Amino acid sequence: MRTIVLSILLLLAPFSPIFSEEDSASDVEKANDSPKDFAIRFNADVPLMIVDIKSESKDMTYDSNAKWLFGISASYKNFGFSISKSGGNNDETEKYGKTKARDYQLYMFKKHIGVEVYFQKMKGFYMWNPDDYDYSAGDAETIRSDIKTRHIGTNVYYSFSDNFSLANVYDYQNPIEKCGGSFLLYLGFDITNISSDSGFIPEKARDDFDFAADVKTVNAVNFYAGIGYTYAVVFYDFFAAASVIFAGGPSFSQYDMSGSRPDHKKVYPVIHYNMKYTLGYNSNSFTAGFYAFWHSSEYGIKKCKIQIDSGKAGFFAGTRF
Numbered sequence: 291m292r293t294i295v296l297s298i299l300l301l302l303a304p305f306s307p308i309f310s311e312e313d314s315a316s317d318v319e320k321a322n323d324s325p326k327d328f329a330i331r332f333n334a335d336v337p338l339m340i341v342d343i344k345s346e347s348k349d350m351t352y353d354s355n356a357k358w359l360f361g362i363s364a365s366y367k368n369f370g371f372s373i374s375k376s377g378g379n380n381d382e383t384e385k386y387g388k389t390k391a392r393d394y395q396l397y398m399f400k401k402h403i404g405v406e407v408y409f410q411k412m413k414g415f416y417m418w419n420p421d422d423y424d425y426s427a428g429d430a431e432t433i434r435s436d437i438k439t440r441h442i443g444t445n446v447y448y449s450f451s452d453n454f455s456l457a458n459v460y461d462y463q464n465p466i467e468k469c470g471g472s473f474l475l476y477l478g479f480d481i482t483n484i485s486s487d488s489g490f491i492p493e494k495a496r497d498d499f500d501f502a503a504d505v506k507t508v509n510a511v512n513f514y515a516g517i518g519y520t521y522a523v524v525f526y527d528f529f530a531a532a533s534v535i536f537a538g539g540p541s542f543s544q545y546d547m548s549g550s551r552p553d554h555k556k557v558y559p560v561i562h563y564n565m566k567y568t569l570g571y572n573s574n575s576f577t578a579g580f581y582a583f584w585h586s587s588e589y590g591i592k593k594c595k596i597q598i599d600s601g602k603a604g605f606f607a608g609t610r611f
Contacts, residue, residue: 326575326610329365329463334358335604337376337391338584339412339439342597343490345502350423350491352415352437355379356389359602363395368457371396387433389414399461404447410600413438423495431494436487439598443480443512445564449520450475459522459531460566462577462608466529471521476535478514478562482587483507484596489548502594507546510589510596513539514562527573535564541589560589570606578607 339354361374376391395408417425417432425432449456451472457463485507496503516537523530541560546553563586570579584601 327367329363329370329608329610331363331462331577331606331608333361333363333372333374333604333606335361335374335581335602337393337412338599338601338603339391339415340418340597340599341415341437341439341484342599343499343502343505344595344597345499345593348495348498349419350495350499351418352434352490353418354389354391354412354415355383355386356391356412359391359393359604361393363608365397365461365463368400368461368463369396369398370461385428385433386416387414387435397461399457399463401455401457402449404445404449404456404460406445408441408443408445410441411439417492423492423498425492425494431492434486437490438483438485440483441480441600443478446477448475449473454520454522456520458572459520459529460533460568462570462572463610465527465572465574466522466524469521469523471519474518474520474533474535476514476516476518476537476564478512478516478537478539480512480587482510482512482598484598500593501551501591504547504549504551505545505594506548508590508596509544509546510560511542512560512562512587512589513541514560515539516562518564528571529568531566531568533564533566535562537562537564543589545594556591558589558591560587562587575610576608577610578605580605 337356337359341352343350356376357378359374360377361372363370363372372395374393379388391412393410397406415434415437420427420432449472453470454472458466489506491499491503514537516535518535520533538561541558543558544555566583568579568581582603586599588597590596
């Protein structure tokens with residue numbers, strides 16, 4: 291037996307450098323594929339912000355005129371931040387005015403949990419449906435540089451599946467290893483402020499809105515809880531991901547009124563939708579792709595219901611090191 295073992299060792303001896311080289315190459319490969327702790331990304335996107343004021347069967351819609359949001363995000367391991375600022379206007383400023391926007395976020399993503407804390411501000415809107423109220427685009431009453439929206443809040447996501455990573459799919463921390471999906475538990479909270487200097491309803495439309503015609507500012511503290519589903523498809527380092535969330539909860543709302551009307555405070559139900567789509571490339575050190583994000587919240591009373599649709603669609607590219 292000893293002779294056989296020695297004979298095998300002698301036969302394998304000439305090949306030992308080859309195995310050694312392969313092991314060495316494998317070690318280098320593993321080192322190159324090891325997780326990177328730092329990441330930086332740049333993005334350019336088209337922002338969306340629509341404020342729809344409804345009263346019975348009537349509605350007045352204000353749209354923003356921001357053309358681009360340019361931003362940068364940086365992260366270390368699971369924690370990061372992003373800053374975005376508007377640049378340019380989408381259409382003729384003589385007809386639609388100018389919009390300024392800011393978006394700041396802190397975030398943390400792990401395999402099963404994701405947390406976002408955000409502050410968003412937008413100033414300057416225009417009336418999207420002026421013909422409904424005998425106005426024309428560009429009339430002074432349709433350009434509302436005085437209307438402002440502010441949102442500060444947080445989103446919390448929890449993934450139930452061990453075969454799905456929120457960190458890799460939505461923060462691109464590592465390459466996505468395989469196709470998979472998960473049901474999501476969602477909790478949200480935000481403080482929303484929508485304000486104007488002269489009320490939201492211009493003179494020619496006041497008779498159609500009654501109560502809403504005297505609303506100058508809306509302050510709301512909203513709580514959400516809901517469920518959703520997310521899924522990612524992977525082909526080598528290319529991927530497509532989507533998530534859809536439905537939520538609801540109470541809205542502690544206050545309407546600041548003009549004239550002799552008293553301010554109005556009440557708790558209303560709020561309905562919230564949240565959707566995100568991403569198509570991109572995510573390797574160990576480089577990531578890039580396209581994304582679209584949209585969420586909508588509706589709350590208030592029948593004679594002054596507020597719906598806010600916001601989101602963005604754009605391109606991102608970054609590196610990990």
